[in-house]
Amino acid sequence: MRERIARAICMLTIGVVVALSLLFASVHNEPPTENAPLPPEKGASVAGVAASAVAAPVDLAKGKSVYAAQKCSSCHSIAGDGNPRYPLDSVGSHLNREDLLAWTTGTGAAADILPPGIVRRKQRYRSLPQDNLDALVSYLSTLKASK
Amino acid sequence: MNTATPSPRADRVPGSSRVGRAAAWIALYLALALAPLAMLLAGPLPAGGGRRWDFALALGFGGLGVLGLQFALTARFRRATAPFGIDIIYYFHRYAALVGVALVGAHYALLRLWFPETLGTANPLEAPGHLTAARVSLVLFFLLTVSSLARKQLRLEYDTWRIAHAVMAVSAMVLAIGHVLAVGHYTAAAWRGSVWTVYSALWILVAGYIRIVRPWSLLRQPYRVVSVAPERGRSWTLTVAPVRGAALAFRPGQFAWLSLGCSPFRAREHPFSFSGSAADRTQLRFTIKELGDFTRTLRDVAPGSVSYVDGPHGVFTPDCFPAAPGFVFLTGGVGLAPVMSMLRTLADRGDRRPLQLIHGSRAWDEVLFREELSALQSRLALGVVHVLQEPPPGWDGPVGVLSPDVIAPLIASRAATDVFFVCGPKPMTASVQRTLRSQGVSLRRVQTEHFDMA
């Protein structure tokens, strides 16, 4: 008798936790606003990248590979790939090359705003070869908000 | 703490509003377990990270809420456990552990599945500290669960297990809370930070209560061993008397955690049912079977040794059923101990309701309290049936265990009205419960005491 009630309460708890989690996930992610678009599902292509590829294609590929090699995606996402917490999908629209470099390497204004642990991690990127950083910034500047 | 008058706490057990109080405690449990999730839902937060991301995160918060409460469940808060019986609270603790670990495991598994990049390497030299904390915490929670559910199969000795359990539980929880605070997305904002601090502090307070406040209050109410007397069936009756004042008040059938010859801070305590009459407030009696490391040392306990008694606990008592027309007791071996307390108490109270005891033993010489049981029949309306596995020549009573064909005819006339108390080894209690159900005894009228809680 009491065992049954105990098991029922456990089932109830797990049910309510899952239900509230679903509720939270849905209310907290709608409606999509201008600034924080829902990250597209994985694999979807980012319109902005294709449309506004200003840099030479070879640079772009190199920038992408630096982005991947440095595991930027453990904190950032592009087109829904990576950590959705800090999407970079439209950084190219609101940051110029200089700011992009500063935010990537945790220098300048970024050093004051970011938490110290993240600054430390980002400042490691300062020791990357100059042409890798250039390529990375070129790649980032192609990431524009899709119209 | 000395109680010259019956303790109101003990009196609270059978109260008429027990169901109401139980419901209130269940509501409080759910509220506290869901508090971290509710905090997420309660207000402005940094932008979401997508439905999948936020779902996975919320599961982590939910799991932590359930696991945090595990500390409170086994803290033996008497008020909170009395309406349920503490044995069922331990049972619940075991199930809730699975729920919590499943939720926290799902939190990790979904992130691993949907956002593998965010987790990065598991190598602790390279991975960020808060992710390493989370991984270690997850592994500890998993080990905690496995080592508890399979303690016997793993041949872990009880005391070793118990210490490891406490250490792992506290470390896992500290690491998990550290992980949440270090990630900080949803906990950093103004008031949330302080609510989280208070919520985490709560579990530290509960742990402090278990390790410090409770032993300290036991220390103020010491008992001394009066005697250790041999009983039939490799058992001993231990009698202790309070150093000051009256012994604690209990209901017949309840039990206590006993520490013998060591400080309560050592946490080397074992649960035993009271076997003496609840009407006797000068001493407490326990009847204990030699089973293992601790119980085998009983014979060497010298009179005068100090002991501490944490109790009373449990709802295995006829006092919860003041209106029952009669009682049937089905016991095996030392499972008779709590029932002896009931019989002695009912005799002291002059209770005339019909009682039936069906007791299983191995051999006639090992029948616990054989002589006293026949003496009690003159003071109570008590029927006694002994069931023997190895009957002596000429035995005309039932033979074997408390199987359906032995007990069904004995209880048939009482199945519709009486309250049944079942206590003994696990296979016996399980089989007796099935028999009672098949005889149409409603579950509400069957009370079972589990002697192996952990």
Ligand SMILES: Cc1cc2nc3c(=O)[nH]c(=O)nc-3n(C[C@H](O)[C@H](O)[C@H](O)COP(=O)(O)OP(=O)(O)OC[C@H]3O[C@@H](n4cnc5c(N)ncnc54)[C@H](O)[C@@H]3O)c2cc1C
């Ligand atoms: C509610 C309740 C009432 C009990 N009443 C009685 C009683 O009246 N008479 C009696 O003889 N026995 C009773 N027991 C069983 C008793 O607690 C164990 O037999 C005793 O603790 C065994 O200790 P040990 O070191 O001698 O044996 P071990 O060989 O160390 O253990 C044997 C088994 O007993 C259990 N156990 C051991 N230590 C503890 C502990 N500290 N806390 C909980 N369980 C433990 C474990 O399941 C273990 O596997 C009761 C148990 C419970 C839960």
